[in-house]
Amino acid sequence: MNAQAVPVVIFFAAIFTNNILLSNYLGMCSFLSVSREIKTSVGLGVAVIFVMTCTSMLNWVVYHGILVPLGLEYLRFIVFIIVIAAFVQLVEMIIERVSEVLYAALGIFLPLITVNCAILGVSLFMVIREYTFIESFTFGLGSGIGWFLAIMAMAGIRQKLKRARVPHGLEGAGITLIITGMMALAFMGFSGMLPIG
């Protein structure tokens, strides 16, 4: 779709100008519920980076290796979801068995992001924008890092917010959504710098 989109550009664009959370508003549910503390946000953020990178590559292989040759592109929604769910489940099982420390830091968040729409979104964008395998990898990694940055920033703000007097009706998700909107506006300043579609 876009000739000048080289992997490096895609990588940085996915982090800043086309941040999956702040420009596409994907992955909001876990973003809203787990952004209370920086520590847990880091855990979830790292898990998202890992899963996004792996599933975008995996889904690229499945899409171009199975769906395209059979002419079944329209089934990608279902297939991607199944692949993501199975992959996350497997990784969780392995981590839990192998390392207690890693499980405590990362594994516990994996079930939360099985149904994270940002993960599916990355795989679908990769198809729409006709990325190559390498581009899909950098896009997945970049989007993951972008999501991680967004939730970190939000957790930092919300920790400060604990001492603020928020109007009763806006407590919790309400004020978080407003802040997300402001962050999105700020990130709009980057838009157009790296066009990737």
Added chain:
Amino acid sequence: MSTALLISVGAISGISAFLALLMVIADATIANYGEVKITINKDKELNVRGGKPLLGTLMEEGIFIPSACGGRGSCGLCKVKVTEGAGQYLPTELPWMSDEEQAEGIRLSCQLKVKNDMFIEIPEELFNVKEFRGTVSSIRDLTHDIKEVTLELIEPAEIDMTAGQFIQLQTPEYELTDEPVYRAYSVASNTKDKRHIELEIRLVPNGICTTYVHNYMKEGDEVTFNGPYGEFYLRNTDREIVFIAGGSGMAPIKAILLNMADAGNSRRARYFFGAKSKRDLFLVEEMRELEKRLPNFTFIPALSNPEPDDNWDGETGLITDVVAKHLESGDNVEAYLCGSPGMIDACIKVLTDKGVPEELIYYDKFG
């Protein structure tokens, strides 16, 4: 056309089957922790299949740990003391744990998975606790701010409890709460009727559960509760009994009295019930009825602030003063108190001054 259909169905089935097979293999190898042993309170041993959270594992064995969120780690209620075999704390547990609890080995049982032999401690009373579903069969006003709610049990169909015990009623998500919460209410009905329970619920301004019951609950609604809990029941002695209650504290004492009437209990019993004015007084006729059935029982309602048009000729004054006036000596007395913390503390003082041994004063404090 039909080949296209076959290809798509075949491809989806193939991919799904492959992944399913992968999961089954992983489940049987990677996630297989074999049979592990959970030792409860040092004496009871359970052999269970490892790999699942402690909360669910115990539930399968018929041990119900109270939990409001159903294992999502968002209510922090399902705490269990694990003395051995737990491993390190998970980030999902830490928000609910104080430093003291961490030092003691308290864990969130819905997050902690059973992977090896474990030693845990649970209060004995929880062994009998179950989760019940029921429907609201009637709601009626007892006073301007107390409602009597009758629940008919669906599943399990019967509850075994001792008169005076309480249950925890679940309030579902609604305007005032993002997630289900549980509040404790004493059961007021005769425990002989195992298919129904009756609760007396006073409206607390901005109270999550009481507002729900008063303003949202309708007859026919399905509700969830768990129980029974509590050590507030009649001790089997020959001592004289003094009951003291205020407001919805009526509930457990009514249950105990109904139970006594059925058993033909002839112990001397007096029931002091405190209210502000006549409009806060309820179930007086039922109590008078019980006076006829129980040879040595007297009901003594007292109003602290009767309205002029109440035409009140009974006791007036604070419940503590009325108790002090009627009780000659506390030497042969045991007391059962149910009401607000302030009332209970004040009554304990009066009773101990009269010579009632402190260990024979039983109470349920509801904030």
